[in-house]
Amino acid sequence: MxxxxxxxxxxxxxxxxxxxxxxxxxxxxxxxxxxxxxxxxxxxxxxxxxxxxxxxxxxxxxxxxxxxxxxxxxxxxxxxxxxxxxxxxxxxxxxxxRTATAALPDATVVLGPRDEIDWFNEAAGQLLGLRRGDIGQQIGNLLRYPKFTDYLKRKDYHQATIGIPSPAAENVQLEIRVVPYGDDLRLLVAQDVTQLRFMERVRTDFIANVSHELRTPLTVLKGYLETLSDADATPPAYLKVFRRMEEQTTRMQSLIDGLLSLTRLESGAHALVPKPVDVPALLKLIREEAGLLSDRGPEIELRLETQAGLMGAEPELRSAFSNLVVNAVKYTPPEGRVTVRWRDEGQGARLDVEDTGPGIAQEHLPRLTERFYRVDVEGGKSGSGLGLAIAKHVMARHGAELKIASTPGKGSCFSCCFGEQRVIRALPLAAQATAA
Structure with a gap:
């Protein structure tokens, strides 16, 4: 005062x-x-x-x-x-x-509200070809790649990173991520993943080549074992040995087929050619095949709540759906039940494969779709560890999502969620005739 x-x-x-x-x-x-x-x-x-x-x-x-x-x-x-x-x-x-970001080996660019360049570090000049005179220019006008342009227009920065070739360095592959921060500002980070992509390609080629080379000798070996197991002149003492060898040969051949299938999906060498698929008819066939695998297996209940189909590759969808159903049958006791439900959700369609097996602990769920990752479950039959990996890649190729929910002691539920653009409410007559 x-x-x-x-x-x-x-x-x-x-x-x-x-x-x-x-x-x-x-x-x-x-x-x-x-x-x-x-x-x-x-x-x-x-x-x-x-x-x-x-x-x-x-x-x-x-x-x-x-x-x-x-x-x-x-x-x-x-x-x-x-x-x-x-x-x-x-x-x-x-x-x-700025001192810290300038020392980063990854290209870092600060973008304004209109995707204009506010600042970039030295690595951005080397990997993206940016110059000081480019400050104030829109990044989409300098990096003219349709995939990158669509990524900026969608503004869905929570999705996976996108890969583009470097406009400044030859034979360099970049992985780009945009991180929103501040008041309508974004941070663009481009990482050189050339060596990583090369190692992935070497790994994929190695698995594909080794698997392909093993198919022929395994086929010959399996043929001789079948002949020896069925021959009348084979001593009874050796029959058990030959049949056990034949079982392991069959298992190895199944593993190689799964590796080759997974390699084809990962490489993306074959473009997806969508065709109408009668999902209800496909699920009926899969249920019959799964029932023949085990005479004393659990009951398989099929609930078709819709007759909608999908636009996709039928062999791939059949492989993914079959893997989910067969896995559920393997890990469900004979007195249990496997429920396969196909339903229309209005904005898409969903396939649920639910079992009453022993369930899976939560710490294993994030890694279930990794190749060769298996969870030891009491009473379950050991698989190759490739089925869920194949299902995940098939869903990715069809723009769908594989969701896994499980409670130990109560069972598991594997769901394939398809977007509205894949769903066919009324199948063409040609697809219906093929299914029939």
Whole structure:
């Protein structure tokens, strides 16, 4: 209240002098008017001084004042000094950020609200071919790749990264991710994944070549074992050995077929040619085949809640659906039940394969779709560890999603969720005739 006391003292002193001169000259109204003009002129003087101080921009030179103006000058001075200190801290933080990002081996670009380039590090110049003169330009005008342009237009930055070739370095593959931050700003990070892609291709080619080379000798070996197992001249003591060898040969051949199928899906060498698929007829066939695998297996219940079909590759869908059903049969006890449900969700279609088996612990669920990853379950028959990996890649090729839910002791549910663009509400006559 000290500034207001000073201001009130000034007002009372002005009124005292005004009353004195009004009594002296007998002009009360004139003197009162002069007092008000003087008081207003004083405030205008301090306002003008404040304006000159703010326009001058020198926060360290606080103007002198009295009364309430002294407190106003001091508060503004303290606020400007605090802002100056905060601005200095922000500049230091920005410089540290730029120094850190400049040292990153990955290309880093700061994008504005209109996808214009605000800043980029040295690696962005080497990998993306950006120059200092490109600041302010839209990144889509400099990286002219349809996949990257669609990625920016969709603004769905939570999806997986996209890969494009480097526009500045020959034979360099980049993986790009855009991370939103701040107030409608984005951070574009491009990583050189050339070596990683090369190693993946070497691994895929190695598995494909080895699997292909093993098929022929395994086929020959299996043929001889079948002949020896069925021959009348074979001693009974050797029959059990030959049949056990034949079982293991069959298992190895199944494993190689699965590896070759997974390699084809991962490589993407064969483009997906969508055709109408009668899913209800396909599921009926899969149920019959799964029932023949085990005479004493669990009951398989098929619930067709819709007659809708899909646009896709029937061999791939059959492989994925069959793997899910066969896995459910393997891990479900004979007294249990496997339920296969095909339903229309309005905005898509969904296949649920639910079993009453022992279930899977939560820590295993994220890794179930990895190749050769298997969970030891009591009472379940060990598989190759490729079925879920194949199903996952088939779903990815069809723009669908494989969801897994499981509760230990209660069972599991594997769901294939298809988007609306894949669903066919009324199958063409040709597809219906083929299914029939």
């Amino acid at each position: 000290s500034p207001w006391r000073s201001e009130l003292s000034f007002v009372l002193l002005s009124l005292l002098f005004g009353a004195f001169f009004a009594k002296l000259f007998n002009q009360a109204s004139l003197v009162l008017w002069l007092c008000l003009v003087s008081y207003l002129a004083r405030h205008l003087f301090f306002v003008n001084r404040l304006l000159a101080w703010l326009q001058g921009g020198r926060a360290s030179q606080m103007p002198q004042g009295d009364g309430v103006w002294e407190e106003i000058y001091y508060l503004i001075f303290r606020l400007r000094r605090r802002n100056k200190r905060r601005k200095k801290q922000l500049i230091q933080m920005l410089e540290r950020f």
